[in-house]
Amino acid sequence: MPVSEFDLIRRYFSRSTPERADVLLGIGDDCALLSPPPDQCLAVTMDTLVAGRHFARDADPEALGHKALAVNLSDLAAVGAQPAWASLALTLPEVDADWLSAFMAGFAALATAHAVQLIGGDTTRGPLSITVQVHGFIEAQAALRRDAGRAGQRLFVSGTLGDAALALSRQQRGEHLADALRQRLDRPMPRVALGRALRGRAAAAIDISDGLLADLGHICASSSIGAVVELARLPLSPAVSADVAQRGWEGPLSGGDDYELLFSVAPSDADGVCAELIAAGHEVQEIGRLVDEPGITLVHPDGRQTREQPRGFDHFLT
Ligand code: ADP
Ligand code: MG
Numbered sequence: 001m002p003v004s005e006f007d008l009i010r011r012y013f014s015r016s017t018p019e020r021a022d023v024l025l026g027i028g029d030d031c032a033l034l035s036p037p038p039d040q041c042l043a044v045t046m047d048t049l050v051a052g053r054h055f056a057r058d059a060d061p062e063a064l065g066h067k068a069l070a071v072n073l074s075d076l077a078a079v080g081a082q083p084a085w086a087s088l089a090l091t092l093p094e095v096d097a098d099w100l101s102a103f104m105a106g107f108a109a110l111a112t113a114h115a116v117q118l119i120g121g122d123t124t125r126g127p128l129s130i131t132v133q134v135h136g137f138i139e140a141q142a143a144l145r146r147d148a149g150r151a152g153q154r155l156f157v158s159g160t161l162g163d164a165a166l167a168l169s170r171q172q173r174g175e176h177l178a179d180a181l182r183q184r185l186d187r188p189m190p191r192v193a194l195g196r197a198l199r200g201r202a203a204a205a206i207d208i209s210d211g212l213l214a215d216l217g218h219i220c221a222s223s224s225i226g227a228v229v230e231l232a233r234l235p236l237s238p239a240v241s242a243d244v245a246q247r248g249w250e251g252p253l254s255g256g257d258d259y260e261l262l263f264s265v266a267p268s269d270a271d272g273v274c275a276e277l278i279a280a281g282h283e284v285q286e287i288g289r290l291v292d293e294p295g296i297t298l299v300h301p302d303g304r305q306t307r308e309q310p311r312g313f314d315h316f317l318t
Contacts, residue, residue, distance in 0.1 A: 003095045005123060012104050013088070017111040017118040022084065032119040034085060040137040043081035047071045051128035061099045063186035064130065065106030070188045071209065072134040073114060074259040077195030078207035080144045081136030083114045088121035089131040114192060144198055144205035144263065149223030151292040153203050153264035156274065156284045158191050161212055162240040165255020181239055188259035194282045198263055201273045205263035211254035213308055215262055216296060229288040232301040249298075253308075264290055 003011075014027045025033040036042055049068050051057045069086060076083050088107070092100075111118060116134065163184035170177050171185070191207070198205060204223060208215045212234075216227055234252050236244065243251055265273045270286070277284045291297075296308040 003097075008095060008100070008123060012100050013118060013121065013123075016104050016108045017086075018115055020084065020115065020117045023117050023119055026117065026119050027121075032085075032087075034119065034135070036084075036135075037137055039139070041140045041143075043076055043079050043136040043138045043143070044133065045072055045075035046131060046133040047075070048129060048131040050130075057128065060186065061102035062106035065103040065108075066110050066187050067106075068130045068132045069107050069110045069116070069134070070190050070259065072132045073110070073116075073190035073192055074188065074207040074209065076134055076136040077190050077192045078144065078205050078261060079136075079138060080142060080195045080199040080205070081138040082196065083116045083134055083136045083192060085119045085135040086111060086116050087119055087133045089123075089133075090121065091124050091126040091129040093125070093128055114190075139199075142199040144195070144202055146204055146206050146219050146222035149204035149219045149225050149264050149290050150266075151225050151290050152267050153290045154267055154270040154286055155216075155227060155229070155262065155264050155288045155290060156202075156270075156286050157208070157212070157235060157260055157262050158194055158282065158284050159258070159260040160235045160237045160240065160283075161208070161258055161260065162243070162252030162255045163237050164188065164257035164259075165211075165251045166240055166243050168255075168257070169251075178239070181237075185257060188257065190259060191261045194261055194277070194284070197277060197280060197282060198261070201269065201276070202263040202265050205261055208258040208260045208262050210256050212258075212262065213253050213296060219262070219264070220290075220294065220296065223290070224294075226291045226294045226296060227288060228291055228297045228299060230299045232299075233285065233287045235283070235285040235287075253298075 022035045024035055049055055055064060073083055163181055167177055167181045167185035204219050206215045206219055220227055231249060236252055240252055298306045298308055
């Protein structure tokens with residue numbers, strides 16, 4: 001039975017997510033009407049996932065719905081913003097009811113967990129592509145920015161590094177994937193609560209989407225500084241540790257899709273901030289420091305030092 005665009009919208013998008021009091025008009029009109037808190041600024045970000053580029057055409061649609069929102073919430077986390085609203089632009093090759101229901105189930109479950117309302121979007125026919133935009137709120141002075149790094153600040157990361165990249169390489173080699181590892185690739189959990197906790201505590205911050213070195217490189221470039229990273233301190237899961245022993249440090253240093261936070265803290269505050277974050281249940285680990293000299297120095301576990309040029313994924317260089 002053919003389904004009209006109107007039916008699609010009503011069936012899959014309207015009322016799929018929590019209703020917020022600050023949404024005066026949601027899905028169904030020409031525009032959404034939104035009422036941001038008067039004393040905060042809007043944090044706005046957008047990410048696109050393209051079939052064949054970011055995911056396989058036959059990828060699990062529920063995981064895709066989760067991930068399309070998660071990568072955007074991770075950007076809000078990186079500036080310390082509180083998520084509020086999302087819009088969704090979907091380009092679909094055809095109307096596949098099972099695919100759409102599963103996609104929206106994954107999207108809505110994560111949106112509900114973060115009290116995010118889907119407030120509009122666009123639906124067109126064409127090669128499968130998913131664009132999500134999210135809006136969050138942040139006090140202007142409290143936003144965590146890439147350009148706030150200063151020499152002497154200590155560097156921290158959340159969670160563990162390299163799991164998603166390891167999962168992807170095992171998947172591509174057709175190897176067995178433990179469920180926990182697959183989840184790190186398919187269902188990243190954006191560090192929204194940590195981002196909120198970093199307001200007033202951290203200096204610079206970024207979410208690690210393109211690998212530690214590339215994203216640390218962004219902080220260094222924006223802040224006109226360099227960094228020293230101690231490899232022995234990198235937080236690694238047992239699976240990634242074992243992989244590093246065989247294949248070296250490429251995965252945790254340059255693998256993408258971690259969606260952890262990397263942040264710097266003033267040296268005088270660092271011990272206290274780290275203790276408070278851990279006491280509040282956040283997984284954070286100190287990995288190095290920011291220095292005046294540009295570039296990234298890696299201190300290997302045997303004490304040897306190497307200099308790194310930031311590398312990461314770049315759509316137009318690869
Ligand atoms: P218009 O033609 O005026 O741009 P549309 O027909 O594209 O409006 O959309 C009608 C309503 O449905 C709008 O409120 C729009 O935001 C919403 N909408 C369309 N596609 C989506 C989607 N993929 N997700 C959420 N809302 C959507
Ligand atoms: Mg219109």
